[in-house]
Amino acid sequence: xxxxxxxxxxxxxLKSTLPRLKILGLxxxxxxxxxxxxxxxxxxxxxxxxxxxATVYRVLTQFQQAGLLVRxxxxxxxxxxxxxxxxxxxxxxxxQCGHVEExxxxxxxxxxxxxxxxxxxxxxxxSLQIYADCTKAKCPNKR
Amino acid sequence: xxxxxxxxxxxxxLKSTLPRLKILGLxxxxxxxxxxxxxxxxxxxxxxxxxxxATVYRVLTQFQQAGLLVRxxxxxxxxxxxxxxxxxxxxxxxxQCGHVEExxxxxxxxxxxxxxxxxxxxxxxxSLQIYADCTKAKCPNKR
DNA sequence: AATGCAAATGAGAACGATTATCATTCACCT
DNA sequence: AGGTGAATGATAATCGTTCTCATTTGCATT
Numbered sequence: 001x002x003x004x005x006x007x008x009x010x011x012x013x014l015k016s017t018l019p020r021l022k023i024l025g026l027x028x029x030x031x032x033x034x035x036x037x038x039x040x041x042x043x044x045x046x047x048x049x050x051x052x053x054a055t056v057y058r059v060l061t062q063f064q065q066a067g068l069l070v071r072x073x074x075x076x077x078x079x080x081x082x083x084x085x086x087x088x089x090x091x092x093x094x095x096q097c098g099h100v101e102e103x104x105x106x107x108x109x110x111x112x113x114x115x116x117x118x119x120x121x122x123x124x125x126x127s128l129q130i131y132a133d134c135t136k137a138k139c140p141n142k143r
Numbered sequence: 144x145x146x147x148x149x150x151x152x153x154x155x156x157l158k159s160t161l162p163r164l165k166i167l168g169l170x171x172x173x174x175x176x177x178x179x180x181x182x183x184x185x186x187x188x189x190x191x192x193x194x195x196x197a198t199v200y201r202v203l204t205q206f207q208q209a210g211l212l213v214r215x216x217x218x219x220x221x222x223x224x225x226x227x228x229x230x231x232x233x234x235x236x237x238x239q240c241g242h243v244e245e246x247x248x249x250x251x252x253x254x255x256x257x258x259x260x261x262x263x264x265x266x267x268x269x270s271l272q273i274y275a276d277c278t279k280a281k282c283p284n285k286r
Numbered sequence: 287a288a289t290g291c292a293a294a295t296g297a298g299a300a301c302g303a304t305t306a307t308c309a310t311t312c313a314c315c316t
Numbered sequence: 317a318g319g320t321g322a323a324t325g326a327t328a329a330t331c332g333t334t335c336t337c338a339t340t341t342g343c344a345t346t
Contacts, residue, residue, distance in 0.1 A: 194324085
């Protein structure tokens with residue numbers, strides 16, 4: 001199984017504490033790929049692995065800064081995190097069910113770099129979301 | 144000059160009241176293209192055209208729903224609005240000074256449609272922001 | 287294995303952006 | 317001009333998130 005080795009945390013300069021191991025383990029379990037702080041908090045509560053909400057927020061931010069997680073700001077105000085698996089991608093978010101699908105398009109990526117360069121900007125990051133209705137059967141069509 | 148004709152509001156089904164005319168006029172004045180609710184509120188205060196903050200929020204949302212304004216959710220939590228002038232575009236946001244530059248790239252647009260279609264989604268909307276450092280002299284490099 | 291200490295945690299207060307409530311005021315029709 | 321339902325403004329409430337600070341914990345050292 002996946003056991004979120006303490007080494008993972010040590011390697012990025014974070015002391016391996018119980019709350020941090022539980023939170024990382026939750027992302028590594030692969031149950032849910034995209035989770036908000038609230039999602040993580042409730043998930044841990046439900047399994048009896050209580051971690052304070054403040055700690056969840058702190059740890060998620062630390063993990064993001066350490067590069068273990070990636071933060072997304074979709075519509076709706078709240079931040080969503082996912083495990084950073086190296087390969088950058090963008091998202092399509094279903095407006096009906098909230099389901100998130102990932103995609104990568106090299107043409108889009110390269111055009112972005114070109115456009116920014118032409119305007120005299122040095123790109124740090126970008127954020128692309130497509131909001132759509134997912135027409136597939138698997139869409140429960142319900143938030 | 145620009146006088147935000149009452150007709151503009153009537154046409155979209157909104158009673159033309161003083162607060163609404165002032166807010167629309169502010170966007171039409173072209174002083175500042177991208178403004179948050181707070182920006183609008185302060186701007187109106189500074190010219191003595193007092194409008195309650197709650198009203199600013201309400202009116203901005205109504206204008207967005209009516210299609211007069213477009214709402215953007217850049218990083219940083221607060222919503223930013225701009226006059227809807229028909230032509231869609233994306234944004235580059237300077238992480239130093241917060242300056243916003245607009246761009247449109249048809250290659251990016253068409254690739255998005257294609258990608259979504261391949262994944263079985265019906266696109267409603269999309270949101271693309273490039274976060275960068277603006278290297279131009281005009282950048283005050285300060286938030 | 288016991289000790290010490292800085293770093294991490296948790297409970298709750300505080301915060302910033304936004305929305306809801308509700309009494310008062312206004313736009314507009316007759 | 318007058319009546320009425322919609323719009324406004326002051327304020328309370330809400331939501332996601334961060335801060336504060338007393339207590340606990342990881343872990344290196346005895």
